[in-house]
Each structure stands twice: as structure tokens, then as C-alpha cells.
Amino acid sequence: xxxxxxxxxxxxxxxxxxxxxxxxxxxxxxxxxxxxxxxxxxxxxxxxxxxxxxxxxxxxxxxxxxxxxxxxxxxxxxxxxxxxxxxxxxxxxxxxxxxxxxxxxxxxxxxxxxxxxxxxxxxxxxxxxxxxxxxxxxxxxxxxxxxxxxxxxxxxxxxxxxxxxxxxxxxxxxxxxxxxxxxxxxxxxxxxxxxxxxxxxxxxxxxxxxxxxxxxxxxxxxxxxxxxxxxxxxxxxxxxxxxxxxxxxxxxxxxxxxxxxxxxxxxxxxxxxxxxxxxxxxxxxxxxxxxxxxxxxxxxxxxxxxxxxxxxxxxxxxxxxxxxxxxxxxxxxxxxxxxxxxxxxxxxxxxxxxxxxxxxxxxxxxxxxxxxxxxxxxxxxxxxxxxxxxxxxxxxxxxxxxxxxxxxxxxxxxxxxxxxxxxxxxxxxxxxxxxxxxxxxxxxxxxxxxxxxxxxxxxxxxxxxxxxxxxxxxxxxxxxxxxxxxxxxxxxxxxxxxxxxxxxxxxxxxxxxxxxxxxxxxxxxxxxxxxxxxxxxxxxxxxxxxxxxxxxxxxxxxxxxxxxx
Amino acid sequence: xxxxxxxxxxxxxxxxxxxxxxxxxxxxxxxxxxxxxxxxxxxxxxxxxxxxxxxxxxxxxxxxxxxxxxxxxxxxxxxxxxxxxxxxxxxxxxxxxxxxxxxxxxxxxxxxxxxxxxxxxxxxxxxxxxxxxxxxxxxxxxxxxxxxxxxxxxxxxxxxxxxxxxxxxxxxxxxxxxxxxxxxxxxxxxxxxxxxxxxxxxxxxxxxxxxxxxxxxxxxxxxxxxxxxxxxxxxxxxxxxxxxxxxxxxxxxxxxxxxxxxxxxxxxxxxxxxxxxxxxxxxxxxxxxxxxxxxxxxxxxxxxxxxx
Numbered sequence: 026x027x028x029x030x031x032x033x034x035x036x037x038x039x040x041x042x043x044x045x046x047x048x049x050x051x052x053x054x055x056x057x058x059x060x061x062x063x064x065x066x067x068x069x070x071x072x073x074x075x076x077x078x079x080x081x082x083x084x085x086x087x088x089x090x091x092x093x094x095x096x097x098x099x100x101x102x103x104x105x106x107x108x109x110x111x112x113x114x115x116x117x118x119x120x121x122x123x124x125x126x127x128x129x130x131x132x133x134x135x136x137x138x139x140x141x142x143x144x145x146x147x148x149x150x151x152x153x154x155x156x157x158x159x160x161x162x163x164x165x166x167x168x169x170x171x172x173x174x175x176x177x178x179x180x181x182x183x184x185x186x187x188x189x190x191x192x193x194x195x196x197x198x199x200x201x202x203x204x205x206x207x208x209x210x211x212x213x214x215x216x217x218x219x220x221x222x223x224x225x226x227x228x229x230x231x232x233x234x235x236x237x238x239x240x241x242x243x244x245x246x247x248x249x250x251x252x253x254x255x256x257x258x259x260x261x262x263x264x265x266x267x268x269x270x271x272x273x274x275x276x277x278x279x280x281x282x283x284x285x286x287x288x289x290x291x292x293x294x295x296x297x298x299x300x301x302x303x304x305x306x307x308x309x310x311x312x313x314x315x316x317x318x319x320x321x322x323x324x325x326x327x328x329x330x331x332x333x334x335x336x337x338x339x340x341x342x343x344x345x346x347x348x349x350x351x352x353x354x355x356x357x358x359x360x361x362x363x364x365x366x367x368x369x370x371x372x373x374x375x376x377x378x379x380x381x382x383x384x385x386x387x388x389x390x391x392x393x394x395x396x397x398x399x400x401x402x403x404x405x406x407x408x409x410x411x412x413x414x415x416x417x418x419x420x421x422x423x424x425x426x427x428x429x430x431x432x433x434x435x436x437x438x439x440x441x442x443x444x445x446x447x448x449x450x451x452x453x454x455x456x457x458x459x460x461x462x463x464x465x466x467x468x469x470x471x472x473x474x475x476x477x478x479x480x481x482x483x484x485x486x487x488x489x490x491x492x493x494x495x496x497x498x499x500x501x502x503x504x505x506x507x508x509x510x511x512x513x514x515x516x517x518x519x520x521x522x523x524x525x526x527x528x529x530x531x532x533x534x535x536x537x538x539x540x541x542x543x544x545x546x547x548x549x550x551x552x553x554x555x556x557x558x559x560x561x562x563x564x565x566x567x568x569x570x571x572x573x574x575x576x577x578x579x580x581x582x583x584x585x586x587x588x589x590x
Numbered sequence: 591x592x593x594x595x596x597x598x599x600x601x602x603x604x605x606x607x608x609x610x611x612x613x614x615x616x617x618x619x620x621x622x623x624x625x626x627x628x629x630x631x632x633x634x635x636x637x638x639x640x641x642x643x644x645x646x647x648x649x650x651x652x653x654x655x656x657x658x659x660x661x662x663x664x665x666x667x668x669x670x671x672x673x674x675x676x677x678x679x680x681x682x683x684x685x686x687x688x689x690x691x692x693x694x695x696x697x698x699x700x701x702x703x704x705x706x707x708x709x710x711x712x713x714x715x716x717x718x719x720x721x722x723x724x725x726x727x728x729x730x731x732x733x734x735x736x737x738x739x740x741x742x743x744x745x746x747x748x749x750x751x752x753x754x755x756x757x758x759x760x761x762x763x764x765x766x767x768x769x770x771x772x773x774x775x776x777x778x779x780x781x782x783x784x785x786x787x788x789x790x791x792x793x794x795x796x797x798x799x800x801x802x803x804x805x806x807x808x809x810x811x812x813x814x815x816x817x818x819x820x821x822x823x824x825x826x827x828x829x830x831x832x833x834x835x836x837x838x839x840x841x842x843x844x845x846x847x848x849x850x851x852x853x854x855x856x857x858x859x860x861x862x863x864x865x866x867x868x869x870x871x872x873x874x875x876x877x878x879x880x881x882x883x884x885x886x887x888x889x890x891x892x893x894x895x896x897x898x
Contacts, residue, residue, distance in 0.1 A: 280851070281850075300851040300855065301855070370660055440833065441850075444847075444848075445677050465837050
């Protein structure tokens with residue numbers, strides 16, 4: 026059974042560097058972690074993967090004890106003696122966790138343990154010494170292996186998100202032999218315990234995986250949410266995974282080519298570009314008869330993400346302000362800008378594939394309320410009024426008579442859709458008399474600018490790492506300012522205090538209420554103008570079975586089946 | 591008597607300068623003359639586009655080509671919008687006309703950097719020779735060894751994106767060709783008797799370089815300018831297409847980039863309009879440039895003819 030699909034530009038197969046969704050999807054085919062998301066059950070929950078069961082958590086919430094499955098073997102690889110994969114032990118996790126914290130691996134995932142696990146920060150600090158190799162024999166107090174198949178993680182304060190982050194690719198078991206054998210080339214030689222092994226990788230062109238013959242065995246879930254059985258999602262319940270023998274992925278950058286390949290049945294799924302939307306989707310937001318005739322299936326799902334325009338809190342025009350009077354004026358300017366954004370038009374521009382965002386909390390997360398009204402929703406009269414109060418009547422500085430000119434930094438240079446979106450923002454700002462200039466950079470340069478606090482206004486977005494409001498609220502937590510994830514560099518002691526409280530609380534109605542309180546505090550200050558949440562419109566070939574949209578879909582290929590066609 | 595009268599008639603006629611001879615020869619080339627008219631039309635459009643831009647700028651109002659009509663977006667060609675509208679409902683013809691402005695501005699501003707730079711370095715290298723020549727040859731070999739698009743992109747990263755980045759980038763990269771030609775001319779001219787005479791009369795190096803030799807090599811600048819003009823336009827279009835060029839003003843590259851996605855839906859007019867506008871200008875400039883070279887520098891033509 027062969028399965029053809031589309032893989033994106035990936036960084037390689039090193040779990041500690043898999044920060045983007047494309048790379049994560051490939052890493053998850055070969056590597057595994059202690060836990061993973063349940064494929065079918067909603068709301069999302071984590072289930073054991075390489076762990077025998079969910080961990081024992083001490084009453085104070087500070088110690089997690091995992092028992093690791095026995096008899097699990099790494100795939101056969103020349104890095105092992107005789108080329109035979111050895112058994113997975115607890116130390117493989119400790120080694121992998123140390124690699125995440127090692128400054129020399131340039132991991133993007135150290136945040137999952139930093140400031141949480143006992144002793145990791147000191148260990149990470151010591152690894153910064155470039156004059157000598159990092160000492161992996163030096164223990165981290167928070168990671169212990171009392172025996173070969175027991176792993177104990179100790180945290181400094183309650184860290185309820187730990188179970189979510191352990192599903193992430195950063196926390197996947199890595200054999201030390203492979204890292205030491207392949208050295209810098211480890212990026213190109215994945216050696217894991219997962220369902221597939223990499224057979225061939227031609228960078229930026231083609232990836233081929235084959236079933237891992239020593240895979241320890243996992244079975245298709247027998248439990249789903251109501252309606253899954255009717256959709257045929259439980260037909261394979263109890264069958265051994267992976268179902269597909271070979272997975273072949275092409276990297277096709279040009280959308281038109283990708284689309285033609287999809288129509289020709291060469292790849293299993295395709296997104297829908299804005300310009301193709303009307304050809305594929307009709308007025309009722311369903312497939313056109315032409316597409317339905319081909320048997321193509323449409324999946325519409327809200328994504329757990331939020332997109333916004335951020336204001337740099339340190340900017341002298343739109344920032345937090347130095348005096349109380351200045352802070353109030355700048356706040357009104359930001360609010361005016363947010364009110365000028367026509368979210369309905371943005372949605373039309375995207376063919377209805379986005380829903381207006383009323384705040385940072387994304388759909389599918391506790392605290393998200395679709396009925397909630399965004400205080401700075403599109404209102405040109407209010408925008409002009411606020412702008413005048415901010416000292417810019419009709420968009421001109423009341424003191425100098427000069428027009429207010431702002432610069433919006435955007436990533437994705439070369440992407441026509443991105444530039445067109447920027448053009449819309451320019452039009453929105455112009456409606457209240459602000460002259461907005463777009464400044465495009467390639468994505469890496471855009472991140473660099475944000476990390477160095479060089480932008481005035483910038484576009485950004487956040488795709489949730491795990492289904493918890495804290496994951497997105499960290500974007501406005503003061504100590505996370507750039508180069509951390511708080512690229513607005515927003516600072517509000519009240520918000521920070523509430524954030525510290527929810528950080529250590531287990532999920533509860535009280536915690537959700539606190540999250541909403543944080544949102545209110547932040548919305549009043551308006552450190553960013555919220556734009557939208559995306560709706561995923563995916564097309565699927567009729568020959569793909571067992572596909573269920575998932576917000577964390579990276580390891581899910583193992584569940585899919587290809588029907589005879 | 592007859593002979594004397596003929597002589598005096600000849601004496602009374604205007605002297606034949608390099609420019610008048612060249613102009614006569616240029617006019618004989620009908621294709622080039624027709625292309626010159628095309629360029630004149632483009633210049634007219636350019637001046638009109640400038641007036642639209644500057645009027646709006648000075649009045650502090652939104653220029654007409656930026657006025658959007660979201661409900662009329664992606665419209666097909668009609669009497670009101672000959673080439674339809676774009677994704678925000680702006681008229682594509684108005685965008686195209688402003689594209690002429692951007693193309694001309696970029697070509698002229700880049701030339702304003704390139705010509706003095708290329709001329710000065712070429713003149714210094716050719717006139718002084720020795721280590722000055724070696725240093726300048728080394729410099730242009732280095733500049734020339736890096737693919738120009740990459741150099742321009744790198745420079746625009748440093749000085750800032752958009753018009754400024756492209757102009758400075760192209761100005762700092764494309765001077766090599768002119769520098770080589772001017773250097774060759776100076777090498778040749780400095781051996782001539784008139785230069786020796788000027789030196790003997792006490793003229794300084796600077797005077798000889800600029801007052802005596804420069805007028806004799808000026809036609810090279812004009813030919814280079816005409817032939818580089820289309821190259822600048824194409825480079826701007828490529829950079830804007832790649833997303834590292836113009837972003838806040840209409841540009842043919844941006845239009846082509848926008849239009850390519852919709853080509854599949856049968857929307858040919860956006861792409862066709864921008865491509866045709868660019869095609870005719872670049873073709874006309876190339877033909878006029880070639881004809882100018884033939885007219886102004888017949889030796890160059892012969893040399894090339896015998897080489898090929």
C-alpha cells in the first residue's frame with residue numbers, strides 16, 4: 026500500500042530543531058515520545074505512547090513518574106553494533122531532554138523545560154561554554170532514571186502543561202549512538218522507534234518512508250467521539266499500525282503544480298488557494314459539482330490559531346508611552362488603528378476561510394467564546410474619534426500638521442497573498458487618514474527584526490502547541506519580551522501577575538475565568554489588533570480512509586489507509 | 591569661377607558634427623525611428639503618471655490609482671476598466687500607467703548613480719594606468735564575479751527594501767560594463783596627439799581628463815545608458831516579482847506576480863497587460879540603443895561585425 030502526498034520544506038530530521046509544522050510532521054513519522062494525542066477523541070486528551078500508562082503524579086504536583094514500555098527497539102541502523110537496533114531505555118529520554126537544553130544544538134524547544142524542571146537552567150548555562158563539548162554525563166536533578174524503564178521528572182513548581190509538551194517532537198527519544206555516529210549529519214539520518222523509517226530523502230524534492238519492521242506495535246484506536254463510527258473512522262479499530270506500507274512525499278512549491286498533481290490523483294490532499302476558491306467551493310461553501318463528481322472530499326475545520334498586528338511597546342509613536350498622558354494617547358492611537366480594520370472585508374478577501382478574532386484565545390480552547398464581541402471591532406466613526414483624542418485629528422499630528430506615517434513589517438516576501446493582505450491593511454489605515462507603509466522581509470529576517478525589537482507594527486500569528494490558553498497568553502507576558510515570544514514587548518504588571526497564577530494551576534473553571542480576566546486587561550491596553558482565526562479547507566482524495574482533521578496532526582499518517590482505486 | 595563658387599558654397603554649409611551625422615544615419619533606420627516614437631509615447635505616459643502622483647502627494651490626498659472599490663474586485667475588462675480590476679478593485683490600466691513611472695524612475699535614478707561611478711572609475715583607470723588601473727580592475731572583477739541579482743538583493747537588505755534598495759543596488763552593481771568601455775577609450779585617447787598638445791600647453795591631469803578627453807567619449811555613455819535602461823526595467827520587474835522590490839507602489843513585477851495565480855482561471859488580461867507594457871518598452875529601447883550605437887560609434891559596429 027503506497028501513499029503519495031505533499032511534504033513541505035523541512036529543516037531535517039533532528040527532533041530538537043523541529044520547530045515548524047512541516048518538519049514536525051516528518052520527525053513524527055520516525056520518532057516517538059512518552060505521550061501522544063488521542064487521534065479520534067475530542068476534546069483533545071493525551072494517551073501513553075512509549076510510556077506504559079499515564080504518569081504517577083505526586084500529590085504536590087512536582088514529581089512525575091513514567092514507566093516505559095519494555096521490548097521497544099530503535100530501528101536497525103549502522104550506528105548500532107551489528108546494525109541491530111537496541112532496546113529503548115529511560116536514559117534515551119534523559120539524553121534527548123539534555124539535547125533540547127544544550128545551547129550547542131541550537132534547539133528551538135528549550136522553553137518546554139526551562140524554568141520548570143529542577144536543575145535544567147544551570148545545566149543549560151554550563152552548555153553555553155563554547156570552548157569544550159557539552160558534558161552529557163553531568164546529571165540534571167530533575168531528570169532521573171531509577172531503573173532502566175522508569176523515568177522521573179521533577180519540576181520546581183506545578184507545571185500542568187508538562188503532559189502536553191511531552192507530546193511534542195522536542196521530547197522524543199533519541200539514541201545517543203546515532204547522534205555520536207552521524208555527528209553533524211545526524212540531521213539527515215533519523216533513527217527512532219516510530220512506525221516508519223526513512224528510505225530516501227532528496228532534499229527539497231522527495232521523501233520516501235517504509236514501514237519500520239521492528240516497530241513495537243500500536244493498534245488503531247477503538248474509541249472515538251460520537252459520529253466517528255458513522256463516518257467509517259472506526260472500521261480499522263484494533264488493527265496494527267501503520268496501515269500504509271510506503272509513504273512517498275513530494276515537495277512542490279508552486280501552488281499551481283501542486284493543484285494539478287492533486288487533480289491528477291498524484292497526491293492525497295491539497296489546500297485551496299484564495300484565487301482558486303471559487304472554482305472549487307460554491308456559494309454555500311461546499312464543493313462545486315465539478316469537484317464532487319471527482320469524488321473529492323472537503324474538510325472544514327476551525328484551526329487553533331490567531332493572527333494579529335502587533336504594536337511594539339517600545340516604539341515612541343505607538344508604544345506604551347513614557348508618561349501617563351503619553352500612555353493614554355498612544356493607547357487611543359492603537360485602539361483607533363484596531364477599529365479601522367475591517368475584519369469582514371478580510372474574511373471576504375480570504376473567501377470566508379477565516380473567522381474574525383475577538384481576542385487571543387483560539388477556537389477549541391477553554392475560554393474561547395464565539396459570541397464574545399471584540400471591543401475594537403470595525404467602526405470607522407469610533408476610530409476617527411479615538412484618533413482625534415490621540416492627537417491626530419484626520420490622521421494629522423495636531424502639533425505639526427504632519428500626516429501620521431506608520432510602518433508595518435510583514436514576513437513572507439514574495440508571497441503574493443501576503444502582499445495583497447498588506448495592501449488591504451494600507452487601505453484600512455488610509456480610511457482614517459493614517460499613511461501605512463508595508464515593509465516586506467523574508468520570514469527569517471522578519472523574525473530577526475522582531476527579536477531585536479526593530480519593528481513598529483508587525484504581522485504575526487500563533488498556532489497553538491497544546492490546547493491550553495496559557496500557550497497563547499504567554500505572547501504578552503512581560504518577561505517573555507523579545508527575543509522571547511512577546512514580540513509586542515507588552516508590559517502590564519496586572520497581566521503578568523495573573524499569568525503567573527494560571528501557570529501553576531490545573532485546568533478548572535477558576536483558571537478559565539482568570540484567563541478571561543487576562544484577556545480583558547490586555548484588550549483594554551490593545552497591544553495588538555486582532556485579525557482572525559483560520560478555517561482549514563482541505564481537499565482529500567476519495568481513496569484516503571481514516572482521515573480526521575486534527576490540530577496536532579503530525580504523527581497521524583500511521584492511522585490513514587489507502588483504499589483500492 | 592565655378593570651382594571657387596562651389597568651394598564657397600561648401601564653406602557656407604553647416605559643419606558636419608558627430609551628432610548631426612549620427613542623427614542623419616539614425617533617421618535612415620526606419621525601425622529605430624518608429625521605436626523612438628514608441629519611447630516618446632512612453633515618456634508622455636511617464637510624465638502624466640508623475641503628474642498624477644505629485645498632484646496627489648502635494649494635495650495630501652489619496653492618488654486616483656490607489657482608490658479601491660472592494661465590491662468591484664477582480665472584475666473582467668469593461669469599458670470602464672479596460673484591463674479589469676485587481677484584488678481590491680483598483681483599475682489595472684491605472685496601475686499599468688504607474689508601472690511606467692516606477693520603471694522610468696528606477697532606470698533614471700540607477701543611471702544617476704551608475705554613470706558617474708562607472709565613468710569616473712573608468713577614466714581614472716584608463717588615464718593613470720599602473721596601480722590605479724590594477725586596483726580598479728580588481729574592484730570591478732570582484733563586483734562582476736557575484737551574480738548581479740544576488741548583489742542587488744544583498745545591498746537592498748542593508749540600505750532598505752523598495753525603491754531605495756533597488757536603485758542603490760543596481761547603481762552599485764551595474765557600473766562595471768561602462769567602466770570597462772570608458773577605461774578602454776581613455777587608454778586609447780591618452781596616446782593621441784591632442785592630449786599631448788594639451789599637456790604641452792600646461793593643462794593639468796584633471797583638465798585633460800574632463801575637458802579634453804571626456805567630450806570625445808561621451809557617446810559611449812549615451813549608448814550604455816540606452817542599452818542599460820531596459821535591463822534596469824527587467825531587473826526591477828524580476829525583483830518585485832520575487833517580492834524583494836517595490837511593495838507600496840504599483841509595479842509591473844507586482845502585477846505579474848498577482849496575475850499569475852489567476853491565469854489558471856482564464857484571467858489573461860492582467861498578466862497580458864503588464865507583460866505587453868514591458869515588452870514594447872524594452873524592445874523599443876533595445877532597438878533604439880542598437881541604432882544609436884551604430885550611428886554614434888561606427889567603428890564599434892565594424893569591430894563587432896568582424897569579430898562575429
